Amino acid sequence: xxxxxxxxxxxxxxxxxxxxxxxxxxxxxxxxxxxxxxxxxxxxxxxxxxxxxxxxxxxxxxxxxxxxxxxxxxxxxxxxxxxxxxxxxxxxxxxxxxxxxxxxxxxxxxxxxxxxxxxxxxxxxxxxxxxxxxxxxxxxxxxxxxxxxxxxxxxxxxxxxxxxxxxxxxxxxxxxxxxxxxxxxxxxxxxxxxxxxxxxxxxxxxxxxxxxxxxxxxxxxxxxxxxxxxxxxxxxxxxxxxxxxxxxxxxxxxxxxxxxxxxxxxxxxxxxxxxxxxxxxxxxxxxxxxxxxxxxxxxxxxxxxxxxxxxxxx
Amino acid sequence: xxxxxxxxxxxxxxxxxxxxxxxxxxxxxxxxxxxxxxxxxxxxxxxxxxxxxxxxxxxxxxxxxxxxxxxxxxxxxxxxxxxxxxxxxxxxxxxxxxxxxxxxxxxxxxxxxxxxxxxxxxxxxxxxxxxxxxxxxxxxxxxxxxxxxxxxxxxxxxxxxxxxxxxxxxxxxxxxxxxxxxxxxxxxxxxxxxxxxxxxxxxxxxxxxxxxxxxxxxxxxxxxxxxxxxxxxxxxxxxxxxxxxxxxxxxxxxxxxxxxxxxxxxxxxxxxxxxxxxxxxxxxxxxxxxxxxxxxxxxxxxxxxxxxxxxxxx
Numbered sequence: 001x002x003x004x005x006x007x008x009x010x011x012x013x014x015x016x017x018x019x020x021x022x023x024x025x026x027x028x029x030x031x032x033x034x035x036x037x038x039x040x041x042x043x044x045x046x047x048x049x050x051x052x053x054x055x056x057x058x059x060x061x062x063x064x065x066x067x068x069x070x071x072x073x074x075x076x077x078x079x080x081x082x083x084x085x086x087x088x089x090x091x092x093x094x095x096x097x098x099x100x101x102x103x104x105x106x107x108x109x110x111x112x113x114x115x116x117x118x119x120x121x122x123x124x125x126x127x128x129x130x131x132x133x134x135x136x137x138x139x140x141x142x143x144x145x146x147x148x149x150x151x152x153x154x155x156x157x158x159x160x161x162x163x164x165x166x167x168x169x170x171x172x173x174x175x176x177x178x179x180x181x182x183x184x185x186x187x188x189x190x191x192x193x194x195x196x197x198x199x200x201x202x203x204x205x206x207x208x209x210x211x212x213x214x215x216x217x218x219x220x221x222x223x224x225x226x227x228x229x230x231x232x233x234x235x236x237x238x239x240x241x242x243x244x245x246x247x248x249x250x251x252x253x254x255x256x257x258x259x260x261x262x263x264x265x266x267x268x269x270x271x272x273x274x275x276x277x278x279x280x281x282x283x284x285x286x287x288x289x290x291x292x293x294x295x296x297x298x299x300x301x302x303x304x305x306x307x308x309x310x311x312x313x314x
Numbered sequence: 315x316x317x318x319x320x321x322x323x324x325x326x327x328x329x330x331x332x333x334x335x336x337x338x339x340x341x342x343x344x345x346x347x348x349x350x351x352x353x354x355x356x357x358x359x360x361x362x363x364x365x366x367x368x369x370x371x372x373x374x375x376x377x378x379x380x381x382x383x384x385x386x387x388x389x390x391x392x393x394x395x396x397x398x399x400x401x402x403x404x405x406x407x408x409x410x411x412x413x414x415x416x417x418x419x420x421x422x423x424x425x426x427x428x429x430x431x432x433x434x435x436x437x438x439x440x441x442x443x444x445x446x447x448x449x450x451x452x453x454x455x456x457x458x459x460x461x462x463x464x465x466x467x468x469x470x471x472x473x474x475x476x477x478x479x480x481x482x483x484x485x486x487x488x489x490x491x492x493x494x495x496x497x498x499x500x501x502x503x504x505x506x507x508x509x510x511x512x513x514x515x516x517x518x519x520x521x522x523x524x525x526x527x528x529x530x531x532x533x534x535x536x537x538x539x540x541x542x543x544x545x546x547x548x549x550x551x552x553x554x555x556x557x558x559x560x561x562x563x564x565x566x567x568x569x570x571x572x573x574x575x576x577x578x579x580x581x582x583x584x585x586x587x588x589x590x591x592x593x594x595x596x597x598x599x600x601x602x603x604x605x606x607x608x609x610x611x612x613x614x615x616x617x618x619x620x621x622x623x624x625x626x627x628x
Binding site for chain 1: 316326327432433434451452453459460461462463464465466467468470471474484485486488490491493494495496497498499529530531534535559560561593594595597598613616617619620623624626627628
């Protein structure tokens with residue numbers, strides 16, 4: 001029995017990443033209904049918006065779903081309170097110290113998973129007593145680690161420090177990549193980018209279309225001195241890249257960036273002045289289809305790749 | 315039958331990367347004798363030195379071995395002439411245009427493989443008529459692509475543009491990672507870093523020991539505006555990193571770098587002022603053992619990981 005399936009009471013060990021501006025109740029419920037684990041991305045939500053999404057998600061699915069809370073945003077405490085008040089039993093935390101909320105959430109009966117990008121944070125997760133770890137490689141979209149460790153090398157590194165249930169993330173958008181993650185020692189996968197380009201994602205249509213056009217080398221890890229984040233190269237990207245090359249201070253950079261650039265790009269569809277967070281795997285995404293179909297395709301690819309690999313003789 | 319095994323007439327689809335200062339005749343012959351394909355790294359050799367290595371390698375093994383020639387170094391023409399004069403039948407070219415030498419080498423009966431880091435170069439390889447492609451991800455040590463595409467995402471991207479024999483490189487130092495590469499669609503793997511930390515590698519003992527101490531996040535892709543190269547963070551790295559952050563010109567940077575820093579570090583053992591090229595996978599390398607033992611360990615790990623994966627039920 002797969003440990004992640006058991007932990008969350010799901011059919012397939014596939015988690016849809018909780019992403020800002022892209023993963024509301026529609027996407028999360030679609031993935032959960034299809035047998036994976038959908039996550040509502042609370043990072044871009046005010047507490048009352050998260051509340052709405054939770055209520056709608058419960059109406060849309062009887063299957064388990066969870067909430068992802070990045071701990072760098074304001075109103076984190078209020079977000080956690082919403083989660084607890086609505087009796088949510090699966091919480092993914094990211095971008096912060098797992099010691100801060102894990103025991104409180106577990107006391108309330110939550111399964112707690114924390115996202116890491118290096119072995120040091122993985123060790124902190126063990127100390128905090130999380131139920132599982134997401135290890136996310138450099139190729140992933142959005143926020144990322146300063147170590148720049150890729151999924152191929154990160155999963156074995158994390159496996160050297162712990163045997164607890166491990167979810168691989170970063171660069172996974174197909175059944176082949178899922179099989180590769182399992183081969184590396186993961187129990188399950190977390191998939192972000194591929195689900196952004198789904199019918200149910202709340203990303204703006206222009207952003208979804210841009211993902212389909214994204215090729216090899218069109219994303220780059222940026223803002224390394226503030227919070228590393230993988231972005232599509234556009235005017236916004238070029239602007240901050242030029243500033244970084246001029247060696248401006250972090251404060252100056254933050255001022256120029258201003259606020260709301262992620263919303264402007266991913267949610268409102270400004271493809272040049274907005275911040276467009278997506279993973280390298282975008283280069284192999286070629287259509288916008290329902291989330292359930294994405295999940296079924298991945299499962300089929302996984303099974304057929306597994307057959308191939310099992311026939312592979314040295 | 316594995317296409318790479320057939321192409322090179324080898325037992326295992328494992329290629330030892332041709333690396334400057336680390337892979338002379340001792341390492342190449344040890345790997346070939348163990349059933350893989352050893353490569354002499356000609357990038358750090360004068361033509362007469364390469365000649366010596368070829369002669370010694372032929373004495374040390376009756377198995378096939380090859381030569382890697384990075385096409386950015388001086389005396390490339392002389393190196394190719396040495397290769398042809400000594401009737402070498404396997405040539406890996408890298409860091410340059412595959413159109414330049416492929417047909418001439420193939421006319422002489424050579425199998426030609428070119429190393430790429432993006433889909434554009436892979437398409438050029440097809441045009442040039444290479445026999446196989448090495449696709450090398452961002453996590454690899456030494457020279458690298460500007461696209462920063464990781465092995466996990468690069469292999470599927472290359473597979474989308476070609477069906478020719480494909481060798482995955484970057485982040486592969488174990489049988490699990492080898493299995494992951496096969497799952498992603500590769501026919502074989504090229505392994506560098508793991509073989510640098512072998513008894514037969516010509517790397518300085520201090521460098522081999524440094525690899526063992528290397529942890530998560532201790533290497534970084536550097537010199538992005540000259541030729542991107544993955545290095546261990548040391549005084550040399552900090553020096554060039556500071557210059558890059560100040561926004562100095564490429565010419566200024568080249569002047570400060572001077573020559574011979576790679577030799578000073580990897581071959582002469584200066585751990586602070588030398589250039590130390592190694593992949594992220596170094597963080598999971600914990601011993602210096604004979605190359606044949608490394609190969610056997612990888613094979614065993616591969617077989618046992620394969621059994622696990624074949625039992626993995628969704």
